Amino acid sequence: MVANSLRARVRAEMIDEIKAAARRHLATDGANLSLRAVARELGMASSAIYRYFPSRDDLLTTLILEAYVALGDAVEAADAAVDRDDLRGRWFASCRAARAWALANPSEYALLYGSPVPGYAAPDDTVEPAMRPPMTLLGIARDGLAAGQLTPPPAADLPQPVRDDLADIAASLVPGMPAALLARGMAGWTQLFGLISFELFGRIKGGLSHRDDYFDHQIALMADLIGLPR
Amino acid sequence: MVANSLRARVRAEMIDEIKAAARRHLATDGANLSLRAVARELGMASSAIYRYFPSRDDLLTTLILEAYVALGDAVEAADAAVDRDDLRGRWFASCRAARAWALANPSEYALLYGSPVPGYAAPDDTVEPAMRPPMTLLGIARDGLAAGQLTPPPAADLPQPVRDDLADIAASLVPGMPAALLARGMAGWTQLFGLISFELFGRIKGGLSHRDDYFDHQIALMADLIGLPR
DNA sequence: CCAATTCGAGAACAGTGCTCTTGACAGGTC
DNA sequence: GACCTGTCAAGAGCACTGTTCTCGAATTGG
Structure with missing residues (x-):
């Protein structure tokens, strides 16, 4: 042996x-x-x-999977390093960690979140690691709800079909989370992805010289939307 | 002749x-x-x-440019079809038009907003058409401000560097727009891009069967953030 | 020590973007 | 009508790609 x-x-x-x-x-x-x-x-x-x-696609799949794991590790580690009760601190740490990882590994970020490779279909192994970053963010809202630090937004704004869909998702991913809060959490994740993507492979607005501060502020806007206390 | x-x-x-x-x-x-x-x-x-x-890249550039023009036309036409004073209606029409165009032309959307082609650098001709969709959205906020329908968000939340950067951008793109409002408008554009991208080439959350309604609600969240009156 | 397995190299196939040359047209001019 | 001139399509060729197959060499387990 x-x-x-x-x-x-x-x-x-x-x-x-x-x-x-x-x-x-x-x-x-x-x-x-x-x-x-x-x-x-x-x-x-x-x-x-x-x-x-066995093939080039298989090598690519391995790289994608490991990139997902690396990003998920980075985000979860950043979140874990902050006091559980400091919701806003956790939110900032997680989002900043995602951005920092993306800026440090731009080509791998593009592999994960860029346009999909035409012939290539991501295997099922990647779906769980891919869920880790957004799950970390949703976990912050969930903890805030459980601790009573966070009051869920009114559900009246939600059309019934959306409320049902989100209720199903919440039941399987973050049990107990109100649909309206889940919607805002997903909006935060969407915003984070959009911010990083624009900065990375979008033509960033020319005059934006303080990108760290801009990122922080846009992330803060979403923290307010979710209802994380200041 | x-x-x-x-x-x-x-x-x-x-x-x-x-x-x-x-x-x-x-x-x-x-x-x-x-x-x-x-x-x-x-x-x-x-x-x-x-x-x-002259080359394959040149053909690609032509396709990209025409795609930008097509998307910009679609968004602007949708915006122009609504009463000027109906800010929220214009916002929904513009965002829905962008999504509809992307769903109808997914490969061209991927060409515009997906990961950049490695060796390929977009020529300067594309920068102006690329600005048209976000400019249309910002125009809605600008009109609302001019009509007094929209009260700008407090500027106190903005760190000074971000405020300066955004003030410069506003001066060259949408003169007279407060930095804090510009930030929220850009957040709306970022959210729109993220929503469409996730739906198009992200693994959409399995349980989301009413995507139109979900899109509308997330867009409404950003309309609220910007301050468009209901 | 020997059979079995694993490994690397080389050749080959079909496909790619791109360049260059050659030959066939159509337009306008003497 | 004959003669250029510009335009076009085709073919051959170069360097490259992913992938498969075969063959010889090395290493391992029994």
């Missing part, structure tokens, strides 16, 4: 090297990275890659 | 056919459409395409 684990170990290292090289090329080539290019960089034949990944 | 215009006419028709075929392939192949494939569909050699477009 020692010998086997030795072989397995060098194989795992090889897989890591391939993924690292692929991530490096991701920054320049985007979603259509070249298997041959990463093979060249690693000094091996292109066909050798297929000993480790 | 008659003959020349005849030649020019048949050439223009050829260009239109190429663009139409390219748009068709865009739906399946995404941003990396194949020149050879559109040439095949048109029954011509791939090299013949280069008589009409």
Whole structure:
């Protein structure tokens, strides 16, 4: 078994090297990275890659999945580092962590939240990690509700179909959350995604030189909308 | 000159056919459409395409530019069809028009607002058409302010750097608009983009069966945030 | 020590964007 | 009518891609 684990170990290292090289090329080539290019960089034949990944799409899937995990870890860690009762602090920390991760790993963020690769269909394994960042944000609202720090918005504004849909979602994801509050939490998540995406691969408004402060303020607007106490 | 215009006419028709075929392939192949494939569909050699477009990127640029124009036209037309004083009606009409266009032309929307093509840099011609949809939305807030229907939000919440940045942007884009209101207008545009993107190429929440109503409600939330009277 | 498994390399196939050359037309001019 | 001139489509070719197959070498388990 020692010998086997030795072989397995060098194989795992090889897989890591391939993924690292692929991530490096991701920054320049985007979603259509070249298997041959990463093979060249690693000094091996292109066909050798297929000993480790059955196809290029499979390599991409692995990168996507690990990126989801990394982003989810970053957001959850940031949230966990703040006092449970400091709802607004948790909200800011989580959103800032997501933005910081995206700015540090722009090509991987684009892989996750950019336009989908045409022929490629994300496997089911990615759906759970993909839910972690928004779930962290919704968890803040849920905790605030449980602690009585947060008064749910009036449900009267919600049309009946939306209220039913959101009630179903709440039942399966965040039990006990009112539909109207869930709607605002999802609006916050949508806003966060939009903010990061615009900053990353949108042509940002030319005059915006203080992007950190702008981000904080837009995030604060959503915190107010959700009802997180100041 | 008659003959020349005849030649020019048949050439223009050829260009239109190429663009139409390219748009068709865009739906399946995404941003990396194949020149050879559109040439095949048109029954011509791939090299013949280069008589009409100097490169594949140039063809893509043309499609992008026309897509921006189409989206801008749709949003502006929707806004113009509502009474000038009905701010909330204009807001809903504009946002719904943007979503409807995106749902009708998903691949072109992905081209505009998806992850940027790696090697490709958008020329300056696209920056003005790209500003038209958000400018239409901001125009609604501007008109409401001028008509006295809309009270600007307190500027106290804005950190000084953000206030300065936004004041500069307002001065060049929507003169007279307070920074705090501009921030909320931009939040509305960001939310609209996020909503459409999530619905189009995000994994939409499974239980959301009434997407129209959900979209309307989220858009209404932003209308409230901006301060559009009910 | 030997059979079994794993690994890397090389060749091959079909496809891609793009360039260059060649030949076939149509327009206007002498 | 003959003669340029500009335009167009086609074909060949280059360098590249993902993927599969085969073959020889290395390593491992029994």
